[in-house]
Amino acid sequence: xxxxxxxxxxxxxxxxxxxxxxxxxxxxxxxxxxxxxxxxxxxxxxxxxxxxxxxxxxxxxxxxxxxxxxxxxxxxxxxxxxxxxxxxxxxxxxxxxxxxxxxxxxxxxxxxxxxxxxxxxxxxxxxxxxxxxxxxxxxxxxxxxxxxxxxxxxxxxxxxxxxxxxxxxxxxxxxxxxxxxxxxxxxxxxxxxxxxxxxxxxxxxxxxxxxxxxxxxxxxxxxxxxxxxxxxxxxxxxxxxxxxxxxxxxxxxxxxxxxxxxxxxxxxxxxxxxxxxxxxxxxxxxxxxxxxxxxxxxx
Numbered sequence: 001x002x003x004x005x006x007x008x009x010x011x012x013x014x015x016x017x018x019x020x021x022x023x024x025x026x027x028x029x030x031x032x033x034x035x036x037x038x039x040x041x042x043x044x045x046x047x048x049x050x051x052x053x054x055x056x057x058x059x060x061x062x063x064x065x066x067x068x069x070x071x072x073x074x075x076x077x078x079x080x081x082x083x084x085x086x087x088x089x090x091x092x093x094x095x096x097x098x099x100x101x102x103x104x105x106x107x108x109x110x111x112x113x114x115x116x117x118x119x120x121x122x123x124x125x126x127x128x129x130x131x132x133x134x135x136x137x138x139x140x141x142x143x144x145x146x147x148x149x150x151x152x153x154x155x156x157x158x159x160x161x162x163x164x165x166x167x168x169x170x171x172x173x174x175x176x177x178x179x180x181x182x183x184x185x186x187x188x189x190x191x192x193x194x195x196x197x198x199x200x201x202x203x204x205x206x207x208x209x210x211x212x213x214x215x216x217x218x219x220x221x222x223x224x225x226x227x228x229x230x231x232x233x234x235x236x237x238x239x240x241x242x243x244x245x246x247x248x249x250x251x252x253x254x255x256x257x258x259x260x261x262x263x264x265x266x267x268x269x270x271x272x273x274x275x276x277x278x279x280x281x282x283x284x285x286x287x288x289x290x291x292x293x294x295x296x297x298x299x
Contacts, residue, residue: 017244017293018237018285019216020276021046021170022251023074023142025063026053028261030253034273036062038251039069042277043285045294048074048142051127052083054261060134070294072140073128073166075157077147078106079262083126091116092123101262103145110150121156128164139295142170146222149173149200151207158211167213168295170246173201174218214298217243225250226268233275237284244298251276 022035025047032055038044049059049071063071079101082089086097091114094100100109109115124141131138141148141161148154149172161169208215220236221228225248236247252258252269259266275281285292 015291016240016242016289017291017297018240019046019070019244019246019294020044020249020292021048021072021142021246022249023048023144024053024250024252025049025071025074026051026056026059027263028252028255028257029055029058030255030257031055031251031269032059032062034251034253034269036066036069038249038273038276039066042273043281043292044069044249044251044276045292046070046072046139048072048140049131049136050074050076050080050144051130052076052080056130056134060131060136063136070139070296071131071136072142072168072170072295073131073138075124075127075141075143075148077120077123077143077153078103078145080144082123083130084123089116089119089123091119103147106145106147107150110147110152113152115152117152117156120153121160124157124160125163128160128166132164138164138166139299140168140170141166142172146170146172149204151200151203154204154207158207158213161213162211168298169208169213169215170248171204171208171215171218172222173204174220174222174245216246216298217241218245220245220247222248226265228268228272228275230275230278230280233281234284237281237290238288240288240290244293249276 020043022038022044024031025035026049035047047069078099081098086093092099100106128138148157224232249272250265250269251273254266254270
């Protein structure tokens, strides 16, 4: 999420660390290729792999051949299909053996207690275990469309992570700065939604702490997903507070394979790839004293 103005401290008095994570690893071959390019030629330090994705095997092979890339599990509980038998996770399904596509419907079910935590825990465990069975060291977990910001999802996801020996989880919350989206009315609705959801932040921190898990100070780039441009990207980085934060990205190639995937992120994936591999971005990080790290550095 977008960051409020940071405290005006001398740069020498501040330590700012940034995890740049690429979501949707495994979605398509073009997304996989872009993530590796953003890692080897750019600033991506981490990626989260979807266990139930079409290009899973290719992503696993790429992960093994690029050991410096931290890999987490991008848990899919919405807009996809379960790894488990649909009969074992009925509360998560839309009635056609697949998860709900609409995050709004999922959110309503989470808030009204219609999702069964044991089913979420079982499906999340199955997804993490699939990565581990493929030889992947799972550094952290996050969720597709940030569904774990809801307490009814967070609790079973944490239990699944603990059972699988994973100790870190994405903090999907952040401090929202309206000033960073000024002049971008297409982001105002998302800004408002995020500001409301941030009310769950305190409960998130309490639950993660009680579980003995680690996380970051928050996430950047969530509000701007699908609308990131160079100016906004640079503003977010220049306003990075001290501490360790995660920038959520979605690099990819808008090719024929992606055209067959249900996603709103198409042209924006190539835009993000250009930003992540631009020498100007690396120079900006160096100029602002921002250190690139991955989730393995939190443990």
